[in-house]
Amino acid sequence: MNPYDLIxxxxxxxxxxSLLVIETKKIRLSAIYYMVQSLxxxxxxxxxxxxxxxxxxxxxxxxxxxxxxxxxxxxxxxxQRLMADAEPPKAxxxxxxxxxxxxxxxxxxxxxxNQLDLKIAAEFRPALAVSVxxxxxxxxxxxxxxxxxxxxxxxxxxENGSHLTLALLAHDAPELVEIGIATDAVFGVVIMVxxxxxxxxxxxxxxxxxxTSLKG
Amino acid sequence: MYTxxxxxxxxxxxxxxxxxxxxxxxxxRKMLLVEILHLVSISSALVLGLLVLRGVMTQxxxxxLSDWLHVDALAAVFLLIVIVVGFLVGVYSxxxxxxxxxxxxxxxxxxxxxxxxxxxxxxxxxxxVTANNIIMMWVxxxxxxxxxxFLVGVYGHRSSLEAAWKYVIICxxxxxxxxxGTILVYSDAVNFMQQPGAAILWTEIVxxxxxxxxxxxxxxxxxxxxxxxxxxxxxxxxxxxxxxxxEAPSPVSALxxxxxxxxxxxxxxxxxxxxxxxxxxxFTHNIFLVFGALSVASAALFMFVQRDIKxxxxxxxxxxxxxxxxxxxxxxxxxxxxxxxxxxxxSLVKSLMFCTSGNILMKYHTRDLGxxxxxxxxxxxxxxxxxxGALALVGSPPFNIFVSKFSIISAGIHAGHxxxxxxxxxxxxxxxxxxxxxxxxTVFGELPEGVARGEFKPYILAPVAILMALIVVLGLYLxxxxxxxxxxxxxxxxxxxxxxxxLNLLAERGGAFLxxxxxxxxx
Numbered sequence: 001m002n003p004y005d006l007i008x009x010x011x012x013x014x015x016x017x018s019l020l021v022i023e024t025k026k027i028r029l030s031a032i033y034y035m036v037q038s039l040x041x042x043x044x045x046x047x048x049x050x051x052x053x054x055x056x057x058x059x060x061x062x063x064x065x066x067x068x069x070x071x072x073x074x075x076x077x078x079x080q081r082l083m084a085d086a087e088p089p090k091a092x093x094x095x096x097x098x099x100x101x102x103x104x105x106x107x108x109x110x111x112x113x114n115q116l117d118l119k120i121a122a123e124f125r126p127a128l129a130v131s132v133x134x135x136x137x138x139x140x141x142x143x144x145x146x147x148x149x150x151x152x153x154x155x156x157x158x159e160n161g162s163h164l165t166l167a168l169l170a171h172d173a174p175e176l177v178e179i180g181i182a183t184d185a186v187f188g189v190v191i192m193v194x195x196x197x198x199x200x201x202x203x204x205x206x207x208x209x210x211x212t213s214l215k216g
Numbered sequence: 217m218y219t220x221x222x223x224x225x226x227x228x229x230x231x232x233x234x235x236x237x238x239x240x241x242x243x244x245r246k247m248l249l250v251e252i253l254h255l256v257s258i259s260s261a262l263v264l265g266l267l268v269l270r271g272v273m274t275q276x277x278x279x280x281l282s283d284w285l286h287v288d289a290l291a292a293v294f295l296l297i298v299i300v301v302g303f304l305v306g307v308y309s310x311x312x313x314x315x316x317x318x319x320x321x322x323x324x325x326x327x328x329x330x331x332x333x334x335x336x337x338x339x340x341x342x343x344x345v346t347a348n349n350i351i352m353m354w355v356x357x358x359x360x361x362x363x364x365x366f367l368v369g370v371y372g373h374r375s376s377l378e379a380a381w382k383y384v385i386i387c388x389x390x391x392x393x394x395x396x397g398t399i400l401v402y403s404d405a406v407n408f409m410q411q412p413g414a415a416i417l418w419t420e421i422v423x424x425x426x427x428x429x430x431x432x433x434x435x436x437x438x439x440x441x442x443x444x445x446x447x448x449x450x451x452x453x454x455x456x457x458x459x460x461x462x463e464a465p466s467p468v469s470a471l472x473x474x475x476x477x478x479x480x481x482x483x484x485x486x487x488x489x490x491x492x493x494x495x496x497x498x499f500t501h502n503i504f505l506v507f508g509a510l511s512v513a514s515a516a517l518f519m520f521v522q523r524d525i526k527x528x529x530x531x532x533x534x535x536x537x538x539x540x541x542x543x544x545x546x547x548x549x550x551x552x553x554x555x556x557x558x559x560x561x562x563s564l565v566k567s568l569m570f571c572t573s574g575n576i577l578m579k580y581h582t583r584d585l586g587x588x589x590x591x592x593x594x595x596x597x598x599x600x601x602x603x604x605g606a607l608a609l610v611g612s613p614p615f616n617i618f619v620s621k622f623s624i625i626s627a628g629i630h631a632g633h634x635x636x637x638x639x640x641x642x643x644x645x646x647x648x649x650x651x652x653x654x655x656x657x658t659v660f661g662e663l664p665e666g667v668a669r670g671e672f673k674p675y676i677l678a679p680v681a682i683l684m685a686l687i688v689v690l691g692l693y694l695x696x697x698x699x700x701x702x703x704x705x706x707x708x709x710x711x712x713x714x715x716x717x718x719l720n721l722l723a724e725r726g727g728a729f730l731x732x733x734x735x736x737x738x739x
Contacts, residue, residue, distance in 0.1 A: 116431065116432065116435070117429055117431060117432065118403065118404075118432070119403070119404070119407040120403075132396075135392070135396070139389060142385060142389060148381070151385060155385075155388055155389070158389065158392050159392075162392060162395050162396065162399075165396065165399055166395075166399055169399050169400075169402075169403035170351070170399050170402050170403055170406070172406065172412040173351060173402065173412055173416055174349075174412065174413060174416065176352075177349065177351045177352060177355070177416065180351070180352060180355035181351070181354075181355055181395075183355075184355055184358045184359060184362065187359075187362050188358070188362055188384075188388055191362050191365050191366070191384065192384055192385075192388075194366075195365065195366075195369060195377065195380055195381055195384060196381075198369070198372065198377055199377050199378075199381060202372060202373075202374065202377060203374055203377065208381075211378040211381060211382070212378075213374055213375045213378055214375055214378055214379060214382075214458075214459045214462075214463070
């Protein structure tokens with residue numbers, strides 16, 4: 001198999017796992033799908049490292065494995081156990097609507113990336129479009145899901161998308177930059193999860209739609 | 217020789233934040249120890265920051281960490297705001313938090329967390345204004361959200377947790393757009409600059425801006441504006457701001473409004489400079505004018521119907537950020553300088569107002585303007601502070617905001633935006649009415665039963681009194697150092713254009729209508 005095809009196929013897998021993360025009702029299962037997706041992302045980093053002879057991407061793969069495939073699913077699972085008896089809130093829109101929105105954002109991403117004069121190998125363009133679409137999938141998840149932990153997963157999806165964009169367009173940036181972005185992402189997840197737990201303990205809900213005391 | 221000061225400026229708050237966490241484990245006089253460490257943290261930031269400023273004034277810029285940190289005159293203006301407001305609000309925090317402990321709002325353990333996060337938040341804002349590496353700028357802005365999220369929700373009430381959640385979600389989603397803008401600029405720059413280490417530095421990108429692709433630059437700027445504009449509170453990305461500002465402890469509200477919004481704005485200014493260099497200023501100017509005017513207009517309407525004093529102040533921040541963005545959109549030496557002057561002035565007035573609203577909360581235990589009455593009898597000095605702050609905010613002379621608001625409008629008229637400026641003035645009149653209503657309803661009237669008479673302790677009033685003094689002084693006189701700094705900062709923003717004394721230009725244009733500016737520039 002052509003190495004570029006491998007990367008583009010793996011990118012396709014990212015889309016599939018994203019949709020599973022968004023549409024699965026149980027947080028535990030969503031976190032597992034997220035873990036699978038992060039492993040796919042690690043594989044993409046490894047493939048890119050080999051093709052582009054970018055040694056630093058091996059490090060990116062290692063740090064993504066530790067933070068995204070192990071740490072984040074672990075934190076989400078712990079939080080889910082603390083809130084095991086919570087009634088999971090329903091999504092704001094039906095699965096068919098959110099799938100349609102995902103498809104629209106994918107098409108738009110492909111059109112926009114093809115219009116841009118980016119100095120990137122044409123072979124990587126599909127992967128780049130997927131990474132941008134993935135970023136929008138994360139936003140879609142935050143907008144359409146009312147479960148606070150699902151919104152955290154939405155942030156994680158966004159973050160995976162922008163991480164892939166970064167690997168494709170800015171993999172030669174100094175190492176410290178990647179460390180900074182990865183640290184922000186991990187702290188972001190931890191802080192959101194702690195806040196969600198506090199909200200559940202104080203307000204006995206995980207439903208973002210019930211957070212409506214502040215208006216105007 | 218100033219490099220070590222810059223490194224320590226960033227290291228000190230982090231070390232002291234860790235020390236505060238460690239001090240939590242000490243049993244004996246824990247509160248006092250934590251307060252001392254907090255004072256050391258804010259004082260060291262003030263002193264080291266002033267030393268870095270001296271470096272900027274004498275040698276043009278200060279760099280550290282292989283150019284990753286870089287303070288030029290433009291950054292120095294924002295650094296000045298971070299350290300001065302950070303120090304004064306930090307001192308005010310001590311009295312405010314002691315009161316929270318006394319009334320049972322905060323436990324002693326939470327106090328340590330509060331002060332540790334305060335220093336950490338200060339560090340993240342210092343990192344934003346001193347960063348030269350554009351991706352690090354993004355990392356720092358994102359870190360400000362993470363550093364302040366628990367500060368917003370520190371009380372653990374229903375409404376404060378709700379505000380903290382909205383703050384984190386809206387800002388992380390918004391700021392993520394900023395990362396795309398940043399990556400687009402970097403990936404384009406690295407193609408012709410060859411050296412990835414240089415292509416990531418703002419100072420290097422500006423030098424090579426003409427070689428950047430114009431379509432990419434425009435797209436990147438839209439992403440940057442959505443991303444960092446969310447953090448800066450520009451309409452319509454401001455949705456998190458009224459909730460977070462009103463639910464946070466008052467000193468944190470002051471930091472969010474007076475400092476954080478400006479830090480995000482600096483990043484937008486940095487990117488606009490790249491664009492102006494690369495494709496000319498027309499694109500950014502038009503965008504700034506539209507978003508600035510929309511922010512002023514929408515905020516004025518929201519303010520008119522507000523009954524909660526802190527939400528009113530929050531919308532006033534959106535209005536003033538709008539004015540600053542308008543100044544940037546007007547452009548030229550006069551517009552940019554007026555915008556920078558307004559940035560400083562608004563920071564001082566808004567921190568005074570949030571601290572005063574903190575005093576109101578301590579006295580009346582409510583933010584509802586319908587219930588706060590008779591302040592003149594309850595706390596006369598605090599009501600003086602409130603009157604000065606409110607009059608300054610609406611732009612009345614002889615206070616500092618009068619000078620900068622007038623300068624922005626005057627620069628706008630001279631740049632040919634007469635109708636836009638008239639529309640803005642109409643909305644500013646709405647703001648004027650909103651704040652006059654605040655003064656008349658809170659300061660005067662019958663003191664409600666159960667509200668104790670008696671002024672606050674001097675250590676609560678002193679930092680706010682200093683803010684008031686600065687507001688009055690800067691309304692009448694601009695010290696030559698600030699005059700020079702503002703001119704140099706304008707020069708950085710208008711890189712490549714001939715050097716002019718922008719402040720004198722403003723004064724001349726204001727003519728007889730701007731006696732206070734004239735007075736201000738007199739040495």
